[in-house]
Amino acid sequence: MLKAEVNELLTQTGAGTPTGELFRQYWLPTLLAEELPENDCPPVRVKILSERLIAFRDSEGRYGLIDEFCAHRGVSLWFGRVEECGLRCAYHGWKYDVTGQCVEVPSEPENSNFRRTVKLTAYPLVRVGDILWSYMGAPESQPELPEFEFARVPSEQTYASKRWQESNWLQALEGGIDSSHVSWLHSGGLKSDPLFKGARGNEYNLNDLRPFFEVAESDGGLFVGARRNAEAGKYYWRITPWVMPSFTMVPPRGDHPVHGHFWVPIDDHNCWVYTFDYHPTRALAPEEVRAMREGHGVHSRNIPGTYRPMENKDVDYLMDREAQKRGETFSGVRGIAQQDASLQESMGPIVDREKERLVSSDTGIIKARQKLRKAVEALRDEGVTPPGVDPTHHRIRSAAIVLPQEESFIESCRDALTAQPGVAHTSV
Amino acid sequence: MRPILASSCARAATAEEARFRIDRPIAGRKALILALDADAALVVDRVAERPWGAARFFHADALSESRLAGELADADVAIMIATADANGELAAAIARACVERGIMTAGLILGEQLEVAGAVSALRPYARNLMVTDDEEDVAEVLRALRA
Numbered sequence: 001m002l003k004a005e006v007n008e009l010l011t012q013t014g015a016g017t018p019t020g021e022l023f024r025q026y027w028l029p030t031l032l033a034e035e036l037p038e039n040d041c042p043p044v045r046v047k048i049l050s051e052r053l054i055a056f057r058d059s060e061g062r063y064g065l066i067d068e069f070c071a072h073r074g075v076s077l078w079f080g081r082v083e084e085c086g087l088r089c090a091y092h093g094w095k096y097d098v099t100g101q102c103v104e105v106p107s108e109p110e111n112s113n114f115r116r117t118v119k120l121t122a123y124p125l126v127r128v129g130d131i132l133w134s135y136m137g138a139p140e141s142q143p144e145l146p147e148f149e150f151a152r153v154p155s156e157q158t159y160a161s162k163r164w165q166e167s168n169w170l171q172a173l174e175g176g177i178d179s180s181h182v183s184w185l186h187s188g189g190l191k192s193d194p195l196f197k198g199a200r201g202n203e204y205n206l207n208d209l210r211p212f213f214e215v216a217e218s219d220g221g222l223f224v225g226a227r228r229n230a231e232a233g234k235y236y237w238r239i240t241p242w243v244m245p246s247f248t249m250v251p252p253r254g255d256h257p258v259h260g261h262f263w264v265p266i267d268d269h270n271c272w273v274y275t276f277d278y279h280p281t282r283a284l285a286p287e288e289v290r291a292m293r294e295g296h297g298v299h300s301r302n303i304p305g306t307y308r309p310m311e312n313k314d315v316d317y318l319m320d321r322e323a324q325k326r327g328e329t330f331s332g333v334r335g336i337a338q339q340d341a342s343l344q345e346s347m348g349p350i351v352d353r354e355k356e357r358l359v360s361s362d363t364g365i366i367k368a369r370q371k372l373r374k375a376v377e378a379l380r381d382e383g384v385t386p387p388g389v390d391p392t393h394h395r396i397r398s399a400a401i402v403l404p405q406e407e408s409f410i411e412s413c414r415d416a417l418t419a420q421p422g423v424a425h426t427s428v
Numbered sequence: 429m430r431p432i433l434a435s436s437c438a439r440a441a442t443a444e445e446a447r448f449r450i451d452r453p454i455a456g457r458k459a460l461i462l463a464l465d466a467d468a469a470l471v472v473d474r475v476a477e478r479p480w481g482a483a484r485f486f487h488a489d490a491l492s493e494s495r496l497a498g499e500l501a502d503a504d505v506a507i508m509i510a511t512a513d514a515n516g517e518l519a520a521a522i523a524r525a526c527v528e529r530g531i532m533t534a535g536l537i538l539g540e541q542l543e544v545a546g547a548v549s550a551l552r553p554y555a556r557n558l559m560v561t562d563d564e565e566d567v568a569e570v571l572r573a574l575r576a
Contacts, residue, residue, distance in 0.1 A: 001454075001575050166441075214552070215559040216541060269443070313438040346438065348446045357454060358573045360505055360534035360557040366573040367559060370566065408548055410541055410560075 002353035002369060010372055011168045011350050013265040014050035018380045019372070023049055023245055024137035025379065025389050027146045029262045029274040030125060031055055031132040032162055036063065040082045049136060050267040054078055055125060056098070058085045063127065064098030065134050067120040071102065096120055128152070130160040131274065147391040148247065149419040150260065150276040158278035159257075159292050163300040164308045165341050168350040169246060169271040173263045175340050176248035177364045179226045179240050183209045185343070188329040189336050195277070195288065195297030199254030201400050201428040204228045204236035211238075215364050216410045220244055220393025221371065223417065224364040225409040230402045236428065237409045239417060241396045242368060244375060244388030249398035250298065252427035257284055258398060259298045269349035272307070275299055275337065280397075281424045300337040311338035313345055395419040399426040456481035456575035460503045461567075462488040464518050464551075467511040471538060475567050483576035488518045496522065500529055505574065508535045508555060509567060512543050516550030523554030532556060536567055 002010075013020040028048065035044050036057040043056040045068060052068040054077045062085075068076055070089040079090040086103055088095040095104035100122030102115045123134045124142070129151030135142050150158050165172050175181070182190075183205055190202045208228035216223045220243040230236040238251035249260035257277040264272045275298050277284070284292075295301030300309040311317040317333045324332035333342045358366065371387070378384035387393060399416040403409065410417075416426035434440050435448070461476075461483060463469035469487045476485035484499065488508070491499070500506070506526050508519055514537065526533045535555030537544045540562055551558060559566065 001573055210556075212552075212555075213557045214548075215557075217561065313441060316438045342438070346441050348441050348449075349443050352446065352449075355449075355451075355454065357575070360507070360532055360570075360574065362573070363534065363557045363559050363570065366570055367561070367566065369573075370563075370569045405553070406549055408545055408552075411545060 001356055001358060004352075004354050006369075006373060007350070007353045009376060010369065011170050012268055013169065014268070018376045020049055021137075022372075022376050022379055022386055023265065025141065025143070025386055026245060027126075027133040027135050027143065028264050029131045029162075029272070030065065030134040030264070032160060032274075033127055033130050033132055036132065043078055043080060043082055043087060045076070045078050047266050048134070048272075049265055051136070053123070054080075054087070055132070056082050056087050058082065058087075058098055060085060062098045063125040063132060064096075064100070064122065065125040066096060066098070066100040066122040070094055071118050071120055072105075094118075098122070098125075129158060130155070141385075143389045144391045147394040149280065149395065149397065149421075150278040152421075153278050153280060154283075156283040157280070158276060159284055159289055160274060160276045161292065161299045161302075162272050162274050162307050163302060163337060163341070164266075164306075165263075165271050165273050165345065166269070166313060166349070167271065167341075167345045167347065168268055169263045169265040171344050171347055171351045172271055172273060172341075173242075173246045173248070174365050174368070175344055176250075176261050176263070177222070177224060177240065177242050177368050178362065179224065179238060179251075180211065180213070180361050183211070185330050185339050186336050188327065189339075192328065193296050193336070194291045195256055195259075196253050199256065199428065201236060201238070201253050204230055204428075205238075208236075213361055213363060214409065215367050217367075217371075218243075218393075218396065220388040220390070220396065222364065222367060223410065227409070233405055234402050235405055237399070237401050237403055237413070239399045239401075239409055239413060240364075241398055241417065242364075243393055243396060244371065244386055247388070247394075249396070251398040251400040252425050253400065254427060256427075257288060258425050258427070260398070261298070273337070273341075279425075280419075281422060295335050295337070298336050300335060300341075309335075309338050309341065311335060311342065313342075317342040397425055400428045401426050402428055454575065457505050458482045458503045459484070459571065459574060459576035460499055460506045461485045461571070461576075462491075462506060462508050462522060464488050464508050464510040464515050465513040467513065468509040468538065471564050471567060472509050474564075475571070478568060480571065480576055483571055488522060489515065493521075496525055500525055500531060503531055505532045505534065505576075507570070508533065508551065510535060510537045510544075510547050510551060512539050512547055514544075514547035514550050519551050519554045534558070534570075536561065536570065538562065538564060538567075
């Protein structure tokens with residue numbers, strides 16, 4: 001249960017809101033690099049943290065993320081032309097560079113200074129890995145670039161996708177922290193999904209549906225350990241890290257690539273889910289990449305030309321009751337990603353957390369909300385930089401491991417939970 | 429096939445439709461909060477001063493076996509609070525009593541991760557859900573979230 005005022009505090013991310021200001025302390029995934037594939041390619045409309053923006057890539061390969069609307073008459077620059085190092089409005093030809101500076105007003109004299117007085121809001125947009133990241137906070141507080149391992153390994157070792165989720169970011173994130181649903185909602189995928197199946201850990205998962213949970217703090221957020229019985233005297237641990245504000249990693253399975261998510265608010269009723277898969281020590285196999293593109297693993301199959309999943313709310317998520325009856329899927333919805341999204345969207349755009357009935361296995365969610373609230377208040381009241389801004393907090397991993405019963409996962413997995421270039425992840 | 433009513437399909441998950449959700453009072457958890465050592469007892473005493481629903485607070489070492497059994501009779505969750513000095517035997521006795529009655533067990537261990545490693549090991553077998561935190565306020569936070 002969460003009081004209505006705290007629910008509001010944590011779910012509203014527009015400009016000037018406390019949690020909106022929190023998000024504006026971080027570099028956030030804003031586009032896939034594939035959305036701006038070449039110099040002078042078409043611009044892309046972007047809505048993030050309730051701000052309407054336009055992204056483009058100029059003639060020299062610089063990325064720009066600026067106010068979507070022309071300063072002149074307020075038309076959308078999406079209709080504009082990307083040409084000669086700028087984005088030119090289709091209406092009267094006003095032209096802007098990647099910093100939002102107006103560089104040409106055709107109706108004014110050529111030597112007029114007027115254009116210098118016109119500047120649109122602009123945010124830095126940079127490529128790290130397959131993601132374009134933006135920073136929407138105060139320029140003087142701009143942090144170092146992200147160092148998440150999935151974005152730093154060579155490109156042949158990583159794959160990223162994205163999907164539109166029609167719910168507030170927080171209930172989506174909470175699904176990533178709550179691993180207790182995996183043995184139920186995703187049980188079908190553990191047996192059949194090409195990016196999951198075959199791992200010894202799956203057997204532990206399916207043989208013990210009542211895991212014990214352990215929550216421990218990390219510098220950037222939390223580690224949530226789920227333990228199940230393994231062989232005599234041993235536990236099978238699956239450890240999920242959360243880095244503030246909204247990055248989580250799923251514990252790996254066998255030698256499959258390891259995956260995770262970054263939930264980014266579009267507005268208070270929608271979010272983008274950036275999903276990645278990578279392997280720390282080898283290139284992804286062609287069949288693995290094909291499976292990811294086809295929406296297996298934690299990726300979605302999207303309507304061609306969009307980032308909207310085929311299994312969306314307008315089509316009842318293509319509910320397949322026969323597959324549900326046969327046990328191929330637990331909920332009748334195809335794919336891990338949309339199994340999660342369908343249930344999280346069914347809560348409503350912003351779930352009323354005053355009406356929920358949490359149990360003690362929700363401790364990870366309870367602690368995450370508390371950490372978020374404290375960080376929001378400390379930033380608002382004292383200007384304290386929140387956890388997860390420092391790029392050293394990004395150098396974490398998830399892990400799956402069998403340990404003697406008396407060992408602490410935090411102590412035993414210190415190395416396993418730290419990203420180490422060229423070192424394989426710890427997986428069962 | 430197009431649905432006849434918005435409420436007959438997944439499109440009903442709108443903010444507007446939320447007002448048709450059935451609203452009724454939600455009962456809180458009958459939580460037993462048990463301090464396992466002297467420092468934890470101080471925390472539990474402080475938290476107990478706040479207004480709670482059905483939550484009941486005890487120093488575990490002051491509870492006889494029969495008193496514990498009586499208190500557990502109508503409880504549905506037992507939350508053990510510990511610091512570095514956690515009494516593992518006490519935790520085991522509480523956990524055994526809870527298992528017999530089908531009562532969920534949870535543990536909150538207060539202190540720095542390294543300092544409380546022994547307490548974590550002691551409680552691990554007995555608490556289905558365990559949280560290590562250096563923030564005393566987490567005790568109240570968890571109880572509030574559970575409607576204790």
